[in-house]
Amino acid sequence: MPQPNSPRPNNSQPNSPQPNSPHTKSPYRPRSPGHPTRRIHLAAHFPGVNSTTVWSDPRSGSQIDFDSFEHLARTAERGRFDFFFLAEGQRLREHHGRIFELDVAGRPDALTVLAALAAITDRIGLAATATATYNEPYELARKIASLDHLSAGRAAWNVVTSPDAWTGENFRRGGFLPREERYERAIEFVEAARTLWDSWAPDAHVADAEGGVFAAPGAGRFDYHGRHFAIDGRFTVPRGPQGRPVLIQAGDSTDGREFGAAHADVIFSRHGEYEAGRAFYADMKGRAARHGRSPDELKILPAVTAVIGATAEQAQEKAAWIRRQQVSPQNAIQFLEQVWGRDLSDLDPDGPLPDFDPITDGTSIARGRVRTGGDPLELARSWRELAAAKGGLSLREVVIEVAARQTFIGTAEHVADRMEVHVRDGASDGFILVPHLTPTGLDEFVDQVVPILQERGVFRSEYEGTTLREHLHLPAPRPAGTHRTDVAV
Amino acid sequence: MTTGHLHLGVALDGAGRHPAAWRSPHARPAELFDPRYWVELARTAERGLLDFVRLDDSLGSPSTRIPGRLDAVSVAARLAPATGSIGLIPTATTTHTEPFHVSTSIATLDHVSRGRAGWWPQPSRTAAEARHFGRKPVASAGELSDEQAEFVDVVGRLWDSWEDDAIIRDVATSRFLDRKKLHYVDFEGTYFDVRGPSITPRPPQGRPVIAITVDGPDTLEIAARFADVLFVDASGPDEARRLRERAHAIAEGNGRDPGELRVLAEITVYLAATDSDARRERGLLDARSDVPVPNGLSFTGTPEALADRLAGWYVGGAVDGFTLIPGVLPYDLDRIVEDLVPILRERGLARAAYTADTLRGHLGLPLPANRYART
Structure with a gap:
């Protein structure tokens, strides 16, 4: 399951420019003069x-x-x-x-x-x-x-x-x-x-x-x-x-x-x-x-x-499909439970984020993950903003956005x-x-x-x-x- | 039990058992840390077509003359893909190590060898080893044995902590695992507590083969309770037979089927085509050694005479087989494989082909039931 705030192989901020996108003209041109070749x-x-x-x-x-x-x-x-x-x-x-x-x-x-x-x-x-x-x-x-x-x-x-x-x-x-x-x-x-x-x-x-x-x-x-x-x-x-x-x-x-x-x-x-x-x-x-x-x-x-x-289009479609495989409906709920600190199994993964706030008593219901902390209230707030900014993302779509890019x-x-x-x-x-x-x-x-x-x-x-x-x-x-x-x- | 093939394994350690083996013209002392040597x-x-190779190890120096040795579990893993059938029984020690780590490394050896792993648990008895860890002083022999028993017990539980069908990949419920098939072992002992379950799925053999050295009443008791293979150092067939009978009785008293124990005598062997050649080579080795030759049963002579000796023990019901310890490697191993085994095969005492592809299979041992399975 995705892990909030954990080391992941991607850190794209949803609202930041995405130089990786195949639709974006890359501002950085490979092998420009003046740069010695660097081995990868x-x-x-x-x-x-x-x-x-x-x-x-x-x-x-x-x-x-x-x-x-x-x-x-x-x-x-x-x-x-x-x-x-x-x-x-x-x-x-x-x-x-x-x-x-x-x-x-x-x-x-x-x-x-x-x-x-x-x-x-x-x-x-x-x-x-x-x-x-x-x-x-x-x-x-x-x-x-x-x-x-x-x-x-x-x-x-x-x-x-x-x-x-x-x-x-x-x-x-x-x-x-x-x-x-x-x-x-x-x-x-x-x-x-x-x-x-x-x-x-x-x-x-x-x-x-x-x-x-x-x-x-x-x-x-x-x-x-x-x-x-x-x-x-x-x-x-x-x-x-x-x-x-x-x-x-x-x-x-x-x-x-x-x-x-x-x-x-x-x-x-x-x-x-x-x-x-x-x-x-x-x-x-x-x-x-x-x-x-x-x-x-x-x-x-x-x-x-x-x-x-x-x-490029095919790659984007494939990437979206992989993200949906990575974040199943059940995974999305359990991901949110890590932040909300409570049972959310009644929620609809295709519905909106919960309208109540996370429990912030400092306990974690998830064990065995690398976590770097983060204020649950702040996370909840930023995710609600993200959902709204993207035209009303569902709970599962939000998890995909923040955890599986x-x-x-x-x-x-x-x-x-x-x-x-x-x-x-x-x-x-x-x-x-x-x-x-x-x-x-x-x-x-x-x-x-x-x-x-x-x-x-x-x-x-x-x-x-x-x-x-x-x-x-x-x-x-x-x-x-x-x-x-x-x-x- | 006294019919069919005797079980035969060979001990690989350094340049051979003799303290001066590495100085023999037949030895390759420059290659002891080269994987190609071990693969060969x-x-x-x-x-x-032997049942297994046994890899000795400790957390101290193997000898004053040869103060180096590679980690035995790692060597066994390196050998797994380079071989196809033979069992691999490395030492992993029980005094300064973690049961959890040993359980996963031996389980992993079983996975990478597709069911050919064994484990030879040994305590670390020396003060030198204790100082390599700096966590506790050297303990008494009794405590070391007690800890070894607890260690072996909990490792077996960890191997069983995943049932064979714990991985379900159920797309409908999005569940990879069925947690009902995973078990906390909740072991609370004198020397450690271990919660479990393991991080490693149950190995192909269920539980890799456990081989324990019997060198006294304490270890006989532990071996009869926990071991599949008992390495016994007996002075002769009568002593071996008595040990075997006692082991069977203790096993039965602990609810085990004595037929699932394999008692193997250890014999160090120095072989040559003639008796006089063997004695001369052995004499040269002894003369080159500046430390005493270790105790234990040894045989110096021809492969024919060794075959007679082994057959005598086996047919008389003293043992289920032998661990042969080459005096000089690779020389005495070559003599075992090229000369001794064909003689045993001719007498119907050694197999003509592998008939199984797991170590349990070679030893005629069934797959063990999982102690946690409810069905």
């Missing part, structure tokens, strides 16, 4: 578990069978994508205190699936989301380093935090971490993981049978002491092919942005729209510079959706144009495509848009390197023992 |  980075998000994924379509396949992961990863690799991305969840979502039934649910352990995908792909990066809250550095760093070996240098970790006690009910510690400490622990977690990854020098795996030396003396020795972790001993995975796996970060709060600017290689951004993208991009590159980093060391990749049609809609040429413009103008360094169908949702993009980008020389036609760091044009990590551990929080 | 070993085992 592309990643694929496995659709899986979210409201973007349409399961009611007859073409929709399993979200858990390995065949689906295989198809999507192979498609992304055929399209020469930089990496394949998996999200995570540590508790099934609930609504009204009961398990939420309307969206796709049920997913695998990301790192385990990616280790399997390493067997059937050769070049594409493999990115796993894993929480820094309900894991421990030694175990997780070891799994990620193992994936780097097992994939010959293609591993990435998307570090997230899990702030709520509700998720903690599945773990030994319960909800042990106050919200304000979640980034503090995440920062220490990343530092500890890097300490572990750096604990073997690149040539420490000697394997000298004659001389009887398997590993250099002291290989793997580590010591990390912080507020959240006090660990020492010996790490058992030699330095991986990438030196250190690629680090991805997605938080959008001030703390999250600082953390990403200081530590991450890639930012998973939710600002896919042109203007918002430019503002976010400038903000993050500025923060990176203030941490003494080159802006090129930090890649900004927003999650986006693309709907491709033979003509796609980022790029048009012909393959148009989508390629827009992507080129976004990257040229500093709205992003590339995109994380979020298909709406499992597992075939990336096929059209790879078959139709990628060749255009390749033809224009803004996207690779063949992989040039073998590791994910090389795909992303990231510098090799500093040698063991020299990375900064001072962090501005 | 697993494919060799699969060529021998």
Whole structure:
């Protein structure tokens, strides 16, 4: 189900100009003189578990069978994508205190699936989301380093935090971490993981049978002491092919942005729209510079959706049809219930928004979603305005407007144009495509848009390197023992 | 139970069980972290039509000489698409890890291998491992076993927390799931509470195969209650038979069908074409080792003599099969597959072809009923 105020692959404001619209003459022309060609980075998000994924379509396949992961990863690799991305969840979502039934649910352990995908792909990066809250550095760093070996240098970790006690009910510690400490622990977690990854020098795996030396003396020795972790001993995975796996970060709060600017290689951004993208991009590159980093060391990749049609009109029709699939009548009601804070099952989804105000006692009837807050009364007011401004939208139409808009809609040429413009103008360094169908949702993009980008020389036609760091044009990590551990929080 | 094929698995760890194995001219110590090495070993085992490969692991150093090892569950997952039939039984530890994470990673291994996953839960006994986590001091053997039992119990519940038909995709009501088929496990134990349900749908085997090492009365009890496969380290067939009978009795006392237990003896093997070659190679290894060779039953000799030994145990009803631990990899694995297995097959003790495509199928174990299903 759509989530109010949650990170979504689109942030179009209903009343703002829409440079994405195929009907609007683009004010930004690709490849204008004076702009050096900038290479686009592309990643694929496995659709899986979210409201973007349409399961009611007859073409929709399993979200858990390995065949689906295989198809999507192979498609992304055929399209020469930089990496394949998996999200995570540590508790099934609930609504009204009961398990939420309307969206796709049920997913695998990301790192385990990616280790399997390493067997059937050769070049594409493999990115796993894993929480820094309900894991421990030694175990997780070891799994990620193992994936780097097992994939010959293609591993990435998307570090997230899990702030709520509700998720903690599945773990030994319960909800042990106050919200304000979640980034503090995440920062220490990343530092500890890097300490572990750096604990073997690149040539420490000697394997000298004659001389009887398997590993250099002291290989793997580590010591990390912080507020959240006090660990020492010996790490058992030699330095991986990438030196250190690629680090991805997605938080959008001030703390999250600082953390990403200081530590991450890639930012998973939710600002896919042109203007918002430019503002976010400038903000993050500025923060990176203030941490003494080159802006090129930090890649900004927003999650986006693309709907491709033979003509602009056809693409618009298709996009509208997908939005209606994404927001069923039942979904629309439950979406509103999250804001109104009460049972609205009596309402007609094709009727108007409720004329009474939301309950604002601060409780949430929806659990397990990423929310950034927002005043329910204010949301209700703005949605009523939107409904009126658009000629009397129904409840369901309002939800579609605010929650299910796609980022790029048009012909393959148009989508390629827009992507080129976004990257040229500093709205992003590339995109994380979020298909709406499992597992075939990336096929059209790879078959139709990628060749255009390749033809224009803004996207690779063949992989040039073998590791994910090389795909992303990231510098090799500093040698063991020299990375900064001072962090501005 | 003493007719038909004996069950045969092989343990893959580093360069082999012997502490000096990595220095053998037959070993490949430079490749221990290369996926191609592991794929080659697993494919060799699969060529021998073995029931499973077992992947050892811990959260500490495997040995003072070889202080490195990849995460076993990840290696098993990497092997899944590279093989087609053989079972995959990695270690995941139970002391410093989360039952919820282990349940989803093993369930996922079962999904990516289409029903070939097993799990070998082991406690982390050392102070070194405790320091790698810094959360609690090393516990007593009794506590480690109690926690292991709770851990295995709750992981099994999490696997059952999705009924097989929980995903309904009912367009008419807009429901993807039927929440009546999903279950909070609400486990409250001494060491942890887990609410559930899992985030991962029930794996293809229902519950992946659980294999537990029996090294004392505590672990015998746990294994007889929870395990499908019991790894026993017995000095001889009589001891193995006694352990097996006790396991059957405990299982029955806990309402389990003893016929659903597979008791496998562990034997480390050093093989060569002649007895004297085998003894000489073994002597060279011992001479190159600066640490004691680990305890446990071992066999040094020819494949024919090993086949006699295995057949003697099996036909006498001491065990359901064996986990063979190659002294040197890949060498002793090659001898098992190329020399030993054909002899066993000739005697009707090893299969001529895989007749199942899941690990439960190889072991002759039924799909387990879901404890939460109401029908």
